[in-house]
Amino acid sequence: MTITGIVIKNIIRKLLSGQDYRAEIVALINAAVLQYVIDFFKRVASAKLENQSVTIDWYKKELLNSDLPKEEIAIHSGLNMKTIENMYNSVKREIVLAASIEHYEALYNAIESLTAEGDIDILLTIKFRGVSVELDVNESLIVINTIAVKRAALRGGLWSTAGKQVEKPLMTTLCALFRVPRKYFDQSGLPTSNREVDFYLLDDRDTRHRCEVKLMGKGNPESVDAPIARANRIFVADKLSESNKEELDSQDILWVELRDEQGYKRFEQALRALSIPYTPFAGDLQKALDIIFPVILTDDVQQSVTPDAVLQEKDDLYSPELLVEFDNGF
Helix, strand or coil, X not given: CCEEHHHHHHHHHHHHCCCCCHHHHHXXXXXXXXXXXXXXXXXXHHHHHHCCCCCCHHHHHHHCCCCCCHHHHHXXXXXXXXXXXXXXXXXXXXXXXXXXXXXXXXXXXXXXXXXXXXXXXXXXXEEECCEEEEECHXXXXXXXXXXXXXXXXXXXXXXXXXXXXXXXXXXXXXXXXXXXXXXXXXXXXCXXXXXXXXXXXXXXXXXXXXXXXXXXXXXXXXXXXXXXXXXXXXXXXXXXXXXXXXXXXXXXXXXXXXXXXXXXXXXXXXXXXXXXXXXXXXXXXXXXXXXXXXXXXXXXXXXXXCHHHHCCCCCCCCCCCCCCCCCCCC
16 A cells, blocks of 8 residues: 655655654545545445346345455455454455355344335435446445445555555665765665665664654554564654653663654754754754755655665756755855
8 A cells, every 4th residue: 555755755755744644544545535435435336237136146146246455355255355354363265255244144144134124225326438328226325335445445554554655765865864974874785675664773883773753652562562572773763652762762762752742853963962963953844844845756656665765766967975965054
């Protein structure tokens, strides 16, 4: 799952400004769900039109078809892959298909029992290419349930993806803000396995200092357990409780709490502690970000944004030592 460059920019702006970034993820979830609803309704209408003698079996035949990707089959049945994995300790194709069919039939029977007395009536009409398709109450409830499950899956995926895809651009932005020379955060010499999941600062002895970004809520115990377990040297978080900070201090892990007032400036302390050269930043944050973002991000959909790729861009426009250069006003 990917997050567009423009959303990454908005998240970083809010994080460095000490604002709540979560509205950006919610907006992205809503957009993804609406797009899924449109595409799914088209498939439902097309599938039902293909079946002239319409019974509930049309849904099983067309949308639980074994030729479809297993992830789609699971969602169409009202399950997601995480649920199947928890239930069966596996997401093999044959297990996903069997679990989906079983769950779909149980769901349909439950809906049929619920609506048998006729107390509720829903008629969902989908107009596709000038032809109207109607779904009865049972069919409508199955479709509505599928959309709800898909939203839950998208929600979980996007929240977990946000931190991973924001980590490198955020750390690169901080280095650019404080004019850290490129060689101290150039990731191109790292093994591919490290380069894809971690961000490192390097000192003059070529010691790699591992950094981690965690966009977690205040007081979440996992917020500090993760960096301690992974031997991180710098931990950048949206929020940290006082106990979180004390635990990080006790483990000699340098931390930055972005939600604190001008919290990003604590990054200076981390750089100083690691003997990494930098220049204090006292300029206009938003104007500085306007200069940095075009160098490190596009508005296209990004699979990942790695600093080694970033550092190879626009070498003819920027100093070979610094990622970007600011006017004297900064």
